[in-house]
Amino acid sequence: MKYLILVCLFAIVICLSSGFDNGMKEIKFIIPDGWPKPVYNLSKNKLTDEGFKLGRKLFYDPILSRDGSTSCAGCHTQWSGFTHVDHSLSHGINGLKGKRNSLTISNLAWNTSFMWDGGINNLEVQPLGPITNHVEMDNSLENVVKTLDTAKGYRTRFYLAFGDSTITGQHVLKALAQFLVMLESFNAKYDKYIRKEPGGEMTEQELSGLKLFRDNCETCHNEPLFTNNSFQNIGLAVDTVLKDYGRMNITRDFHDSLRFKVPSLRNVAMSYPYMHDGRFKTLMEVMDHYSDGIVEGPSLAIELSKPMILTPEDKKDLIAFLQTLTDKEFLFDLRFRDWRD
Amino acid sequence: MRLMHLFLLLFFYLLPCIGYAQAGTDWVLTPADTDKVEIDIRATFNGNTLVPGKKAYVNAHGDTFYVDAFRFYITNFAFAGSEVVNGHCIRGMFECDSGETHLYDLLDTNTYSFVLKKIPPAVYRDFTFTIGIDSFKNTSGANGGDLDPTKGMYWAWNSGYIMAKLEGHSKVCKTLHNAFEFHIGGYMPPNDASRRVSLPIPEYFEVGRPSMPTITLNADIAAWFNGIDLSKVNSILTPGKEAMMMADNYAKMFTIESVDFTPLNAR
Numbered sequence: 001m002k003y004l005i006l007v008c009l010f011a012i013v014i015c016l017s018s019g020f021d022n023g024m025k026e027i028k029f030i031i032p033d034g035w036p037k038p039v040y041n042l043s044k045n046k047l048t049d050e051g052f053k054l055g056r057k058l059f060y061d062p063i064l065s066r067d068g069s070t071s072c073a074g075c076h077t078q079w080s081g082f083t084h085v086d087h088s089l090s091h092g093i094n095g096l097k098g099k100r101n102s103l104t105i106s107n108l109a110w111n112t113s114f115m116w117d118g119g120i121n122n123l124e125v126q127p128l129g130p131i132t133n134h135v136e137m138d139n140s141l142e143n144v145v146k147t148l149d150t151a152k153g154y155r156t157r158f159y160l161a162f163g164d165s166t167i168t169g170q171h172v173l174k175a176l177a178q179f180l181v182m183l184e185s186f187n188a189k190y191d192k193y194i195r196k197e198p199g200g201e202m203t204e205q206e207l208s209g210l211k212l213f214r215d216n217c218e219t220c221h222n223e224p225l226f227t228n229n230s231f232q233n234i235g236l237a238v239d240t241v242l243k244d245y246g247r248m249n250i251t252r253d254f255h256d257s258l259r260f261k262v263p264s265l266r267n268v269a270m271s272y273p274y275m276h277d278g279r280f281k282t283l284m285e286v287m288d289h290y291s292d293g294i295v296e297g298p299s300l301a302i303e304l305s306k307p308m309i310l311t312p313e314d315k316k317d318l319i320a321f322l323q324t325l326t327d328k329e330f331l332f333d334l335r336f337r338d339w340r341d
Numbered sequence: 342m343r344l345m346h347l348f349l350l351l352f353f354y355l356l357p358c359i360g361y362a363q364a365g366t367d368w369v370l371t372p373a374d375t376d377k378v379e380i381d382i383r384a385t386f387n388g389n390t391l392v393p394g395k396k397a398y399v400n401a402h403g404d405t406f407y408v409d410a411f412r413f414y415i416t417n418f419a420f421a422g423s424e425v426v427n428g429h430c431i432r433g434m435f436e437c438d439s440g441e442t443h444l445y446d447l448l449d450t451n452t453y454s455f456v457l458k459k460i461p462p463a464v465y466r467d468f469t470f471t472i473g474i475d476s477f478k479n480t481s482g483a484n485g486g487d488l489d490p491t492k493g494m495y496w497a498w499n500s501g502y503i504m505a506k507l508e509g510h511s512k513v514c515k516t517l518h519n520a521f522e523f524h525i526g527g528y529m530p531p532n533d534a535s536r537r538v539s540l541p542i543p544e545y546f547e548v549g550r551p552s553m554p555t556i557t558l559n560a561d562i563a564a565w566f567n568g569i570d571l572s573k574v575n576s577i578l579t580p581g582k583e584a585m586m587m588a589d590n591y592a593k594m595f596t597i598e599s600v601d602f603t604p605l606n607a608r
Contacts, residue, residue, distance in 0.1 A: 045482070120499075121501070122480055122481065122482040125482060128495070128500075131497070132498075133498075145491055168485060168489055169490045170489050170490075174483055177483070
């Protein structure tokens with residue numbers, strides 16, 4: 001009888017904990033085999049379930065914007081690889097348009113800088129960009145802290161995450177970083193192919209695409225992160241309306257004119273349109289640019305100074321390969337959804 | 342085991358006292374008040390206490406102006422001097438570093454003074470500190486306390502701290518509300534706007550007595566206007582050459598006004 005009660009109690013505890021947990025698994029940051037050491041210093045921001053959930057809540061809560069209208073997720077939806085799909089230029093508060101296409105969010109622990117111009121130097125301070133931008137959230141961190149302080153439930157959550165119910169700018173940013181750093185994508189067909197796992201069987205076309213990719217794209221979009229974190233001019237003519245010179249705005253060095261961050265290609269098939277200003281709607285347009293559209297200039301990437309010769313078949317193969325970078329486990333991971341919790 | 346702990350504790354508490362007994366001093370040490378130095382900061386213009394808002398000042402160029410905001414980071418303190426042993430100063434430099442970070446804000450009197458801790462007993466002759474934030478703290482993510490990005494001293498679009506900020510207005514500025522704004526920052530060479538400042542301490546200055554010594558620093562904003570014509574230079578908001586020029590100016594704004602040894606209980 002005693003044992004029966006114990007077993008029942010145990011079962012109840014299991015049910016309750018999994019019920020309260022929204023079916024979440026343990027919070028664990030994974031460094032996949034063969035990947036480099038992360039850039040982000042995880043030892044200074046210990047990942048906890050409470051911190052991750054608080055970060056997730058903040059990410060999905062429009063309370064971060066000045067008028068409570070716009071959340072991070074507004075321009076970074078999970079199923080598109082956390083970007084603003086189908087919008088060449090992302091828009092924020094009052095429907096105001098920015099001057100750039102929002103970047104995808106994945107594997108940020110390996111980023112050495114953030115934003116298309118690399119103006120932001122650490123994952124933890126990255127959210128300050130959109131929070132303060134006048135066409136994105138048009139707010140200040142001071143005001144975010146004030147608003148959260150009077151909002152229902154936040155003080156308790158900050159206490160649970162950081163042992164302090166006094167909300168500070170530092171803790172807002174640390175919580176967001178905990179959520180953002182967990183957005184890891186390493187289970188695409190490509191990854192399974194590399195790991196020789198079931199589901200990683202590539203077609204002949206995809207394998208041909210991989211070879212073409214390694215011959216033509218690998219220098220900047222190097223595996224496994226598909227970016228070398230550098231800034232490059234890939235021969236895109238400057239938009240005469242936006243007049244965006246990219247990296248030069250940060251470094252004030254004319255050598256950096258028209259250079260933009262090399263974006264990761266993970267989930268690229270889901271994250272259209274493409275380029276810093278979203279000028280290309282399809283991957284085929286991107287292929288056409290690399291084969292026929294390069295505009296020469298003093299800062300043009302050396303790799304692109306020789307023409308990239310791609311036949312129509314090559315382009316299809318390359319696109320077939322790029323589609324193997326779509327990671328459905330990541331795009332539909334329940335942990336990253338808006339739980340309204 | 343417990344006894345061992347007690348012995349160890351006693352030993353470490355008594356150790357400093359033994360040292361001082363040897364030095365031939367007759368005062369009783371209490372560990373709490375012997376390793377601290379209070380720093381008071383007085384913002385001035387040409388030696389007169391700076392008043393924000395309605396008080397008019399005239400700079401070297403002859404422009405009349407008013408001050409609306411004045412803030413700066415003061416960090417990485419170091420003292421250099423001679424260690425005292427047996428009542429005598431030992432030759433040679435003795436240095437100590439304090440990684441404290443302090444944000445001075447003219448509009449917040451609570452920031453006018455602060456205490457440096459863990460300064461070893463010695464006779465010090467030089468006081469050194471940095472105006473601004475070093476590159477490590479500029480790249481280490483979200484910091485807390487005075488470095489919290491809510492303090493209005495952090496740039497969002499191009500990461501990094503504003504090392505020092507002076508805002509005001511003057512009729513010669515043909516800007517919105519006649520405002521001038523100097524937000525000086527940048528941590529990457531060649532545009533690192535932090536400045537190391539070393540000041541000789543004018544009087545005998547010993548740390549380690551029962552009373553906490555105080556150094557009063559004078560931050561004279563007149564230095565900011567060296568070579569500045571407000572009608573032409575009235576907005577510096579990004580790292581670069583102009584910010585570097587202003588950083589060279591504010592590096593010269595400090596002097597040690599006084600050194601005070603009044604015992605704590607007599608204040």
